[in-house]
Amino acid sequence: MITHFARVELNTVSIQGVKQFYGNQLQFPVSFEAVDEIHVQPADHCTLVFKEDNQPLSPAHVAFEVPFTAFDDIVDLLQKAGVTLLQWSDGRSVDEFETGRNVYFRDGDGNLLEVVAHTYVQEGVLPPSGYLKILYLREIGFPVDDVFAFRELLVELFDFKLDNVEDNFTFAIGGTAHVVVVSKKRKWLPIAMTALKSAMNVTFGAPSVQVLNKISNNLDDKHIPYTLEKDRLHFQLGEYNLHIQVTAFPENIPALLQLPNASK
Numbered sequence: 001m002i003t004h005f006a007r008v009e010l011n012t013v014s015i016q017g018v019k020q021f022y023g024n025q026l027q028f029p030v031s032f033e034a035v036d037e038i039h040v041q042p043a044d045h046c047t048l049v050f051k052e053d054n055q056p057l058s059p060a061h062v063a064f065e066v067p068f069t070a071f072d073d074i075v076d077l078l079q080k081a082g083v084t085l086l087q088w089s090d091g092r093s094v095d096e097f098e099t100g101r102n103v104y105f106r107d108g109d110g111n112l113l114e115v116v117a118h119t120y121v122q123e124g125v126l127p128p129s130g131y132l133k134i135l136y137l138r139e140i141g142f143p144v145d146d147v148f149a150f151r152e153l154l155v156e157l158f159d160f161k162l163d164n165v166e167d168n169f170t171f172a173i174g175g176t177a178h179v180v181v182v183s184k185k186r187k188w189l190p191i192a193m194t195a196l197k198s199a200m201n202v203t204f205g206a207p208s209v210q211v212l213n214k215i216s217n218n219l220d221d222k223h224i225p226y227t228l229e230k231d232r233l234h235f236q237l238g239e240y241n242l243h244i245q246v247t248a249f250p251e252n253i254p255a256l257l258q259l260p261n262a263s264k
C-alpha cells in the first residue's frame with residue numbers, strides 16, 4: 001500500500017547551515033534553493049525540504065538505510081567529512097544489534113540523524129545514492145502521547161505492520177518506510193535526547209490512485225477529514241501533517257529488498 005518516504009519537510013533556522021551540512025559535508029545533491037527554502041536529495045526517490053519559518057525548532061529523528069557491506073566505509077566517510085558521531089555511555093559510536101549496525105549524528109538544527117545498515121537488506125535492488133551510498137530513507141520519528149492509539153491508527157488506515165512492539169516504542173512499517181512511534185516520555189538513543197513533536201510535513205509514496213481512494217475510504221470510516229487532489233491526499237493524524245502522493249517508486253521494491261514485513 002505505502003511504498004516509501006517520498007518527502008520530509010522540516011523547519012530550519014539557517015538555509016546556509018543546511019547547505020553546508022547536507023550539501024557540503026554529507027554531499028546530498030541540492031535540487032532546489034531559494035532564500036527561505038532548500039531541497040536536498042539523499043536518494044532519487046526522496047527529498048528533504050528545509051524551510052525557514054521564524055519558529056523555535058523541535059528536532060526530528062531521521063534514519064537512512066545504507067548497504068551493510070559498505071557500512072564501515074560510510075562511517076569513515078562521515079568522519080572524514082568532519083561529522084561528529086554521537087556516543088553511547090561507554091564511549092563507542094557504532095552500535096551492533098542482532099540484524100545490523102548504526103551510527104548517530106546531528107545536523108546544525110539539532111535533528112538526530114542515523115545511518116543504519118541491516119544484514120537482511122538485499123543489495124543490488126536500489127542503487128546506492130551519492131557519497132554516503134544511501135539506499136532509502138528508512139525511519140522518521142513520531143513522538144506521541146499515546147503510542148498504542150497512534151500505531152493502531154497506522155495499522156487500520158494504511159495496513160502498516162508492527163515490529164519491536166513495546167508500550168513506549170513501536171516500528172509501524174509500510175514498504176521501506178518505518179514510522180518510529182515513540183512516547184514523548186521515552187528519550188532518543190544514544191544521547192537521551194528529549195523526544196519532542198517536530199513541526200514536520202511527511203509525504204509517503206503510494207503506487208496508484210486506487211491506493212489513495214482506499215485510504216480515503218479508511219479515513220472516512222474514522223471520521224478523519226482530508227483533502228484529495230488528483231494524485232495526492234492530505235490529512236492531519238494526531239499532531240502530524242501527512243500526505244500520500246502517487247509516485248513511480250515500484251511497489252515490489254520492499255519485497256525485492258527482502259524486508260521482513262514486505263507483503264509478498
Ligand SMILES: [Fe+2]
Nearest residue numbers: 063114139180
Ligand atoms: Fe532510529
